[in-house]
Amino acid sequence: MTRIWNDPADFADEMTDGFAAANGRHVQRVTGGVVRSTESPRGQVAVVVGGGSGHYPAFGGLVGQGLAHGAAMGNLFASPSAQQIQAVAKAADNGGGVLFTYGNYAGDVLNFDAAQERLRAEGIPCATVAVTDDIFSAAPEERHKRRGIAGDLAVFRIAAAAAEAGNDLAGVERLARLANERTRSIGVAFSGCTLPGAEEPLFSVPEGRMAVGLGIHGEPGIDETDIPTADGLAELLVAKLLEEVPEGIAAAGARVVPILNGLGSLKYEELFVVYRRVAQLLEAAGLVIVDPHVGEYCTSFDMAGTSLTLFWLDDELEALWETPVDAPAYRRGSVTPAQLKAANGNGAADADAVPESDEASREAAGTVRAALEVIAATVDANVDELGRIDAVAGDGDHGIGMQRGAKAALAAGSAASGAGAGTTLARAAAAWADKAGGTSGALWGVILTGVAERLGDHGKPTAADVAAGVADGAKGVMDYGKAEVGDKTLVDALVPFAEALQRNADAGADLPTAWKAAAEDASRAAKATAELLPRMGRARPHAEKSLGTPDPGAHSLALIATAIGELFEGRNHHA
Amino acid sequence: MTRIWNDPADFADEMTDGFAAANGRHVQRVTGGVVRSTESPRGQVAVVVGGGSGHYPAFGGLVGQGLAHGAAMGNLFASPSAQQIQAVAKAADNGGGVLFTYGNYAGDVLNFDAAQERLRAEGIPCATVAVTDDIFSAAPEERHKRRGIAGDLAVFRIAAAAAEAGNDLAGVERLARLANERTRSIGVAFSGCTLPGAEEPLFSVPEGRMAVGLGIHGEPGIDETDIPTADGLAELLVAKLLEEVPEGIAAAGARVVPILNGLGSLKYEELFVVYRRVAQLLEAAGLVIVDPHVGEYCTSFDMAGTSLTLFWLDDELEALWETPVDAPAYRRGSVTPAQLKAANGNGAADADAVPESDEASREAAGTVRAALEVIAATVDANVDELGRIDAVAGDGDHGIGMQRGAKAALAAGSAASGAGAGTTLARAAAAWADKAGGTSGALWGVILTGVAERLGDHGKPTAADVAAGVADGAKGVMDYGKAEVGDKTLVDALVPFAEALQRNADAGADLPTAWKAAAEDASRAAKATAELLPRMGRARPHAEKSLGTPDPGAHSLALIATAIGELFEGRNHHA
Structure with a gap:
């Protein structure tokens, strides 16, 4: 240990x-x-x-x-x-x-x-x-x-x-x-x-x-x-x-x-x-x-x-x-020592200036930050479970990676003060991908970036904007990760979620309503990934453990979608 | 583990x-x-x-x-x-x-x-x-x-x-x-x-x-x-x-x-x-x-x-x-490679020829071998306990070291076929010291060598010969290890054992009788080393564990002396 x-x-x-x-x-x-x-x-x-x-x-x-x-x-x-x-x-x-x-x-x-x-x-x-x-x-x-x-x-x-x-x-x-x-x-x-x-x-x-x-x-x-x-x-x-x-x-x-x-x-x-x-x-x-x-x-x-x-x-x-x-942990033979370099200058890039935005988008940025808080809290509450289910067939890093990503996204979103909704979420997305690392970090960066681009920095985002952004994100994830529905990955929950959101938004539902229905579809789809199946062609001596264990990426997407749905409903209530 | x-x-x-x-x-x-x-x-x-x-x-x-x-x-x-x-x-x-x-x-x-x-x-x-x-x-x-x-x-x-x-x-x-x-x-x-x-x-x-x-x-x-x-x-x-x-x-x-x-x-x-x-x-x-x-x-x-x-x-x-x-596990800087050596010739020395001996001493060599068997069996039976009590204040190697020594001594004694009692025991002593390593290996080598020299390769050894050998061994151990009676070491049991053996032999007792009395003195003395005392000036956070734990060297000497005493008695019975 x-x-x-x-x-x-x-x-x-x-x-x-x-x-x-x-x-x-x-x-x-x-x-x-x-x-x-x-x-x-x-x-x-x-x-x-x-x-x-x-x-x-x-x-x-x-x-x-x-x-x-x-x-x-x-x-x-x-x-x-x-x-x-x-x-x-x-x-x-x-x-x-x-x-x-x-x-x-x-x-x-x-x-x-x-x-x-x-x-x-x-x-x-x-x-x-x-x-x-x-x-x-x-x-x-x-x-x-x-x-x-x-x-x-x-x-x-x-x-x-x-x-x-x-x-x-x-x-x-x-x-x-x-x-x-x-x-x-x-x-x-x-x-x-x-x-x-x-x-x-x-x-x-x-x-x-x-x-x-x-x-x-x-x-x-x-x-x-x-x-x-x-x-x-x-x-x-x-x-x-x-x-x-x-x-x-x-x-x-x-x-x-x-x-x-x-x-x-x-x-x-x-x-x-x-x-x-x-x-x-x-x-x-x-x-x-x-x-x-x-x-x-x-x-x-x-x-x-x-x-x-x-x-x-x-x-x-x-x-x-x-x-x-001649490396720190591996040396062979006799190296002719080379000159030491001057200190290297790839330090962190200066923070870009915040692009111009309007009042409506800055108000929506508040909702983005609230959603980032919900995401971070949801991941925190489930981090051990996510690690455990990932360890069944994967490398067990899913919970920790999601936690680092969500925490970094919240910090970056909070730091983007005065920014519109699009810039706030885009910075959060970049921070997530950078700090989380791993597969899930890259994919969440793609999803959030897709949504951020549709939100933009002007005007109040509509349910249709959000739905289009999630759809873009889902498409990006499939291109990037080369996964299809049925491969027992995040895509299995993301695609039904994006489709339901689009369908309900097209039918004129407001965001809380459309989102809630979509989150329910995502949860169902995530549970379906729990079916016992060998993954990547490997035999699984520990297979009995994975009975009832969903894909961790799909599961965390469903958890987060559900929690954000509750946030939207709560806000509706108070609005 | x-x-x-x-x-x-x-x-x-x-x-x-x-x-x-x-x-x-x-x-x-x-x-x-x-x-x-x-x-x-x-x-x-x-x-x-x-x-x-x-x-x-x-x-x-x-x-x-x-x-x-x-x-x-x-x-x-x-x-x-x-x-x-x-x-x-x-x-x-x-x-x-x-x-x-x-x-x-x-x-x-x-x-x-x-x-x-x-x-x-x-x-x-x-x-x-x-x-x-x-x-x-x-x-x-x-x-x-x-x-x-x-x-x-x-x-x-x-x-x-x-x-x-x-x-x-x-x-x-x-x-x-x-x-x-x-x-x-x-x-x-x-x-x-x-x-x-x-x-x-x-x-x-x-x-x-x-x-x-x-x-x-x-x-x-x-x-x-x-x-x-x-x-x-x-x-x-x-x-x-x-x-x-x-x-x-x-x-x-x-x-x-x-x-x-x-x-x-x-x-x-x-x-x-x-x-x-x-x-x-x-x-x-x-x-x-x-x-x-x-x-x-x-x-x-x-x-x-x-x-x-x-x-x-x-x-x-x-x-x-x-x-x-440039060593296998440690390399710094750039070494100019030196020439490889030819294979080194410090291989094991050829076995010496067995020195001449008489029938009586060769018969006694049988008793030496029987004693070596008893020693090996006694150590085997107690190896875990010896390791445990050594681990209280020492490095826990006593049981393993004794086992290797006793096993090697038995093998060397058995291999010295046709040798007299002195040569048989001398070879066993050298093998013990070489294979056991550690403090106890060196000391047992000294003890057995002392006895071997008094046994010689001619004539049936008497109780007085054995007693003189043990006394020589005890003196050698004190010189070698710079320990005195009362230091809570092997010496605490060895000296009373040697003294009792000498006393009883001088009084005309036969070997089984003299040995039995001496072994009882050794056991009492070994138990007395169990008194709770800091060792080598060190504080002992685990001291409570050592209550009742004798010095491992004294304890193993007493065990072996007792077992050999039983061997001698058994032989007497059958003789």
């Missing part, structure tokens, strides 16, 4: 501050994460990694000469926002374009893709290689759906070495992709981890048992067994990885880098006992071990568990692997 | 094998531990560190260019044996003498001192600096009694840098001593740790509470509080360390290296949040922070806890601190 924090909501920021303070020789704090504190050659491709916090040394500990140029560091187990990623990439850019590489999780993909589009719009060339090394997270024929775990290290290092060697963006992307194609991992866990301030672990494994194939945020594994001996564990890990030798490689005589990774509480001593047998087994299979790695490379807070990665070298990759590295 | 092992008795050996297999670029496995796998300049002082296993990266992870030349790696939480230390030092020696440096624990001091004497006898100059950084383990006026914790790193690094800079043994010793005088640490813990195969943790801290000043093996702390916030913890650690600025230093303007060390399960993220505030507080006190360290440097398996060390630099120490290091 996590024991030490101040305000849990500040944990990720304070952690990043302390990390940067302790590692000034290697990294520099910038908005959104860290970049190297050392100069890179002009024109060198910048390798930007990132993801949620709680996986140290991933991701900030891997920034430094010979490794990443920057890391976007999200909240705990939550993707960094597109704003964070964009800010880090701009601070890391050396004029040679940016290669994004990160573990393949829905929230990260959404946010990195959005950042990539914005940077391209600004004229910065970008490419992306999402890491998909976890062989138990999807079948071989769906490799693109697999999650990224400790195999990140192999792909990050090759990308960085390729940049260091002077490759252009296309060359770096090709080599990073090749590294990803030749990296396979499998993980096991003996216990869950508890995020700061949480009452309970994200998930648990029964005493004496081992979950096989479990993800680094507690995503369901594919099997559960008794805890084996150290040798038995080595045999399981090696056997599974040798069942999936990458295409075109003969195992006998192949050169591999084994990475035996500790997830947090399984200690080095135990890892070495396991590695002893791993090395024997790899050699018995005719493999040649190159530069073995045993340690913590991608953790899950204090989860007790381990993963084994095999990185199958070819001559080109092996030559790149010898590139020296 | 520890989850992964094969046979717990093999854990430390297998861990060392796996560690060496994973780190062939840096270290080479030798009898007793590891040495650098890279060449060192001829004539360079060899810095040899060591201690029990379970503290990774201490001690093997700190061997490599710019740091230690070798590490003697004992069993879990048990000192390496004098044989192990001697073997590692001989493999590490470059012809410039050996500087031993290690944490100040009774078992380590005994074994390192014994190894030092043997090496000096062989003509290898040696010096020793025991690290005493833990300010809560004894009062300032008794600094020499303090334990060594993560401050080890500062002393090890300075010793190694001094050797690298070409200092002779006296110069290296002076600088290591200076570093130790300027190093202060304080630790806190939130949970205990569980050794492989153990049913229960070595100790526990109540949920939500924090033990202050607790040692890395669970030695009692000086206080217990509620778990503070991260900032509150930083304030506690910094305040305590600033209360004891080393003599002659003005805090304002002083340059310090802070080392915030994780004990195992407190994660890097939490350490960074704490470090954020530590840095602010040190700066507010006017200190200049140099090269901050935040990470795992000396762990206690998976204990949740942390320690803060301040290493107060002067110009000479700061210049040495910049020496590049």
